[in-house]
Amino acid sequence: MKIKTIIIFLTTFTAFASFKLTNKRDLTTKYPLISKSKFKRIAKTFEKEFMDFSNEKNEDLLVYADWNDPSADMALARRWETAQILIFRGLAHRREIDPDALMLILCHELGHLYGGYPLKRESDEIAAEGQADYFATKYCIKRALLLIDNKNINQRIRNAIHSVGNFLANNWGHQLPSLKTPSTIIQDQTIMDHPTPQCRFDTFFAGLTDQERPRCWFKE
Numbered sequence: 001m002k003i004k005t006i007i008i009f010l011t012t013f014t015a016f017a018s019f020k021l022t023n024k025r026d027l028t029t030k031y032p033l034i035s036k037s038k039f040k041r042i043a044k045t046f047e048k049e050f051m052d053f054s055n056e057k058n059e060d061l062l063v064y065a066d067w068n069d070p071s072a073d074m075a076l077a078r079r080w081e082t083a084q085i086l087i088f089r090g091l092a093h094r095r096e097i098d099p100d101a102l103m104l105i106l107c108h109e110l111g112h113l114y115g116g117y118p119l120k121r122e123s124d125e126i127a128a129e130g131q132a133d134y135f136a137t138k139y140c141i142k143r144a145l146l147l148i149d150n151k152n153i154n155q156r157i158r159n160a161i162h163s164v165g166n167f168l169a170n171n172w173g174h175q176l177p178s179l180k181t182p183s184t185i186i187q188d189q190t191i192m193d194h195p196t197p198q199c200r201f202d203t204f205f206a207g208l209t210d211q212e213r214p215r216c217w218f219k220e
């Protein structure tokens, strides 16, 4: 039954991987930094917490932690009246990712499902990458981190943004994003695919601090 579930997931999911580099060996640990039980628990508590979004759309939210797949990846789908998020074990082996950062990654996936316009896919209402990031820090991350505990929430949100920003930059072979080096890109139309790691970092902070969506991906 379990294997069947996994096969269904893998064959029908749309992966939104943003990797451009393949040499990430020194960033990947042999043993997981987040234990299997913790990894699975994070997925389950996240699923329970955010059912209000899926209920409003008359669908079920399913968050699945795959401990077999070694890729540091995540995926999502909407079908059969379910909204599904999948995270892969490789994330638990990456030095940049702690439980708080994993929550931000889950929030990004939730943003694809409930972040609204602009959409990267109209047919199943999947929000654009930048919109998923914006939603993640505007509506999700605080609630998500409270599921772990309520200590130093504001600092932990910032740390999670830095952690995920570093993870994305390392995947692309870019320099680590910083508040001191905001993206200078100005798009003349909205881009639906992955913005640069610095632009995504800027978008996380824009969502957190209630600013406009950055021009490095969004055009009114």
Ligand SMILES: [Zn+2]
Residues within 6 Å of the ligand: 016, 108, 109, 112, 129, 132
């Ligand atoms: Zn995405």
